[in-house]
Amino acid sequence: MALNCTFMHCYLTASEITIAEMVIKDLADATKTNGLSAEEVLNAFSHGAALAHQWRMGPLYGFPISLKDQCHVKGVETTMGYTGWIGTFQGKKDSPRYKNHKSVIITALRNSGAMLYVRTGVPHTVLP
Incomplete structure (x- = not known):
């Protein structure tokens, strides 16, 4: 999954973008070889999801x-x-x-x- 959203690139770190754009097989291999920890993967996807959720809300969200x-x-x-x-x-x-x-x-x-x-x-x- 490629992140093409400029909004996301402004707020994610370079490593979070790299993790989010990895194919699942490469992601699994990187965690097996100690290249990435499960915590790093979780944090990257959680940060991206939190940003995406904020983006959709709008200025009057919940009013x-x-x-x-x-x-x-x-x-x-x-x-x-x-x-x-x-x-x-x-x-x-x-x-x-x-x-x-x-x-x-x-x-x-x-x-x-x-x-x-x-x-x-x-x-x-x-x-x-």
Whole structure:
């Protein structure tokens, strides 16, 4: 497995990169001949895994986010305060987008690691 990620190369040592890029047979041979210890191999892969896990998290990882009922979330009804929009997509009955569409902001929040946990009510048409 070759590590082609520049991010990983910035944080792994040269020996960790070498270990992570070794074929399993060569890795096993190196540990048998005392070229590498099991601890060195474990540390190299653990460090790489920890970095990879951090990289995927995003700046909002784990933050609970509440949303007003004006953002479309796939699988969830959006009425924007209109009772007439219940069971429709923005008032259009039988729309293929009903509960099957998501807003750009939802994609951005999820890609940043945010946890969408509740929809809050809004006054009629989001007016004060």
